[in-house]
Amino acid sequence: MHKDKPSRTALKVALNTLTLAAKKGMDEILPAGLVEATETLLVASGAAGARTVRWSRSPKMVSVYEAFDWMLPGQFEAFAHRKAFCERQVRDGIRKGATQIVVLGAGYDTMGWRLAPEFPDAIFFEIDHPATARLKAQGIDAMGQRDNLSLIAEDLGTQKLSDVLMASALWDPRAGTVFVAEGLLMYLPPEAVRDLFNQCAAVAGSGSRMAFSYIPTGADGRPDAGRWTGLMLWLQKTAGEPWTWSIRPEALGEYLKESGWTYAAEPGQTARKYGVEFYAVATK
Numbered sequence: 161m162h163k164d165k166p167s168r169t170a171l172k173v174a175l176n177t178l179t180l181a182a183k184k185g186m187d188e189i190l191p192a193g194l195v196e197a198t199e200t201l202l203v204a205s206g207a208a209g210a211r212t213v214r215w216s217r218s219p220k221m222v223s224v225y226e227a228f229d230w231m232l233p234g235q236f237e238a239f240a241h242r243k244a245f246c247e248r249q250v251r252d253g254i255r256k257g258a259t260q261i262v263v264l265g266a267g268y269d270t271m272g273w274r275l276a277p278e279f280p281d282a283i284f285f286e287i288d289h290p291a292t293a294r295l296k297a298q299g300i301d302a303m304g305q306r307d308n309l310s311l312i313a314e315d316l317g318t319q320k321l322s323d324v325l326m327a328s329a330l331w332d333p334r335a336g337t338v339f340v341a342e343g344l345l346m347y348l349p350p351e352a353v354r355d356l357f358n359q360c361a362a363v364a365g366s367g368s369r370m371a372f373s374y375i376p377t378g379a380d381g382r383p384d385a386g387r388w389t390g391l392m393l394w395l396q397k398t399a400g401e402p403w404t405w406s407i408r409p410e411a412l413g414e415y416l417k418e419s420g421w422t423y424a425a426e427p428g429q430t431a432r433k434y435g436v437e438f439y440a441v442a443t444k
């Protein structure tokens with residue numbers, strides 16, 4: 161990705177989320193308060209102008225996204241399901257004793273900012289590439305800092321997550337932790353993904369979990385985005401954020417085991433593909 165430019169895909173996810181609010185029935189899936197907080201954050205950070213945000217929230221924009229559904233069926237709505245999945249994992253993790261939440265490649269996600277006051281005994285960490293993290297920090301400053309939310313600007317492709325977390329005086333390696341890697345792993349080199357799983361297992365206490373999304377590997381060995389895979393891979397590459405990691409769902413259990421995690425299905429949910437991604441949970 162472009163080292164000195166804020167992530168375009170993070171902005172796309174955030175704007176897509178706003179548009180979902182204009183689609184009938186999506187309010188039942190989108191976490192409460194997410195749309196309003198995202199709108200405020202985008203404008204306050206300068207990531208998007210007020211007009212862009214207003215336009216994104218209009219029903220016309222729903223039609224635009226739906227017109228592209230032939231290319232990646234289900235991908236538009238998938239962002240709502242992904243946000244809901246991650247928030248369920250964080251809430252469930254805290255209910256079961258986790259006191260640290262780490263959102264990796266957080267982009268313009270507002271979960272930490274929204275949940276921090278509700279869970280004052282937990283500490284929320286967010287890590288993103290410096291260009292995106294700094295812009296977001298401006299927005300969070302304007303929206304109001306949270307005492308238990310720490311924004312960290314680091315490149316996880318070059319910095320070890322364990323070094324980054326252990327450098328924080330707030331980090332407790334024995335604490336139950338929920339790691340969230342939402343729409344991140346496909347952008348990291350394979351060795352960085354392996355390292356990330358290893359390090360998350362090494363720096364957190366027992367009872368920890370990782371909630372993540374991933375793109376499955378297709379029969380040709382490439383990330384599988386369906387019929388238009390070639391075009392999608394090209395578009396991602398051209399946008400400067402190529403997909404570099406994917407995995408076959410059948411191989412995930414063994415892959416996680418090798419990194420100190422156990423693959424766990426989300427209780428009450430059937431494993432299914434949302435748009436181009438699967439959502440998964442690993443426990444320790």
Ligand SMILES: C[S@@+](CC[C@H](N)C(=O)[O-])C[C@H]1O[C@@H](n2cnc3c(N)ncnc32)[C@H](O)[C@@H]1O
Nearest residue numbers: 167169170265266267288289315316317342343
């Ligand atoms: C598709 S966006 C997803 C953002 C957010 N997780 C969400 O779903 O709303 C991918 C995010 O990963 C971040 N990212 C990609 N490569 C990264 C790296 N090497 N280190 C830190 N963050 C990275 C990008 O800056 C971007 O914010």
